[in-house]
Amino acid sequence: MTTADPLDIAYRSHERVQELIDRIRVCMEDVSLSFKRWEEPYVTGPGLYFAVVSGPTVRNHADPMGNNRWPDVDSRDILDDVDGFYEATTEVARTRDGAVVVSVDGVVQEQLVRFRSYSPESERSREDSSPYADWMGSRHMSALDTSARPDVVTTMTLSEETGRVTVFEEGEYSTTPREQLSRTWVD
Template sequence: MDDDLRIAYEDHEGVQELIDCLTHTLESISLSFDRWDEQYVKGPGMYVAVVTGPSVAEFADPMGRNRWPTDRCRDVCLDIQNFFETAREVAMNRDGALVVSVDGVVQEQMIRFTDLLPSELEAVDPDGAEYEDWMGLRHMSALDTSRRQNVISTLTLSEETVDEEQVAESVGVSADLEEHVAWLEADVELDVDRVFVHNVTTNQAAFIEAFGEAVLPRFE
């Protein structure tokens, strides 16, 4: 592909917002599940690919009856709370990768990505990311899939590697409202366009009331 003619979707603001929404959702699902350490309990798992083009049929197969409930949620960022609740249920009860187009629309059929062919492996950037010792099958598949030209990004949630310390490295987790104020103040200093604040419990009313009274007024 001629790089001069390539559309760099990964640099588009809307696509970056989409990836942020997906990342935030997977991290929130991980935090909302508190049984990772139990030996015989299966935690949530999810594999998401953000893609361009009209179809992924050339490198994917349908995963039987595993489907995303598009009647409940069709768009990722349009209603992030609805997407989170739907994704949390799917991560516990269904299998396969979730395909999301660059405009944020979720495809109904969940799929299994096929392995890269030898000819495709030859075209892979030798300086690109390589397998790491900590990676499970889902992570390795996501890495391979991300190397395809019309795959913009892949994201995974797996009990193979996720723990509270890893999640805390990328999101602020605390019941202390003053800590949230401090984190938001630091974000504001970075001149960001928006900040996502999300409550991973089911008591949304208490969350909205607490932030509405003690946090958000500090930024007016």
């Protein structure tokens, strides 16, 4: 077991970062609950992928997702503009593809990205990580793998097929099916 360096910042337990993660999760849950057509055949619901990162860049393990960008450059601070964040997240869920990168200070990166897989020389091998669940599609598998990176605090997904919300940390995950979500977003 590795001992934590006393100079490291424990982002996963940091109060402000936890508030940020909770805000994103609650917003994702509300987007899922607001969509009323989940049971209709041939209908795809809103989908989301967020990554909360502690590093200054994701350039070394992500690529831009074409022209997919955060829709409102004035509403990029999650903790300061809750309504703007919710509106932009709803638009991204319905019209954009790629992961939304958020720094631990709560600022959304404008460019949506595709995270690259770990290479065989990576710090973590597939044998050490949690297996993929049967319900996971490519978005969820990417979020699981990406959550194992040292500079990624948390990844979260909203399934466009079922409305489930999943939180990934350090290659582990906790998932909540849509039927078990509770509406906690405050208008």
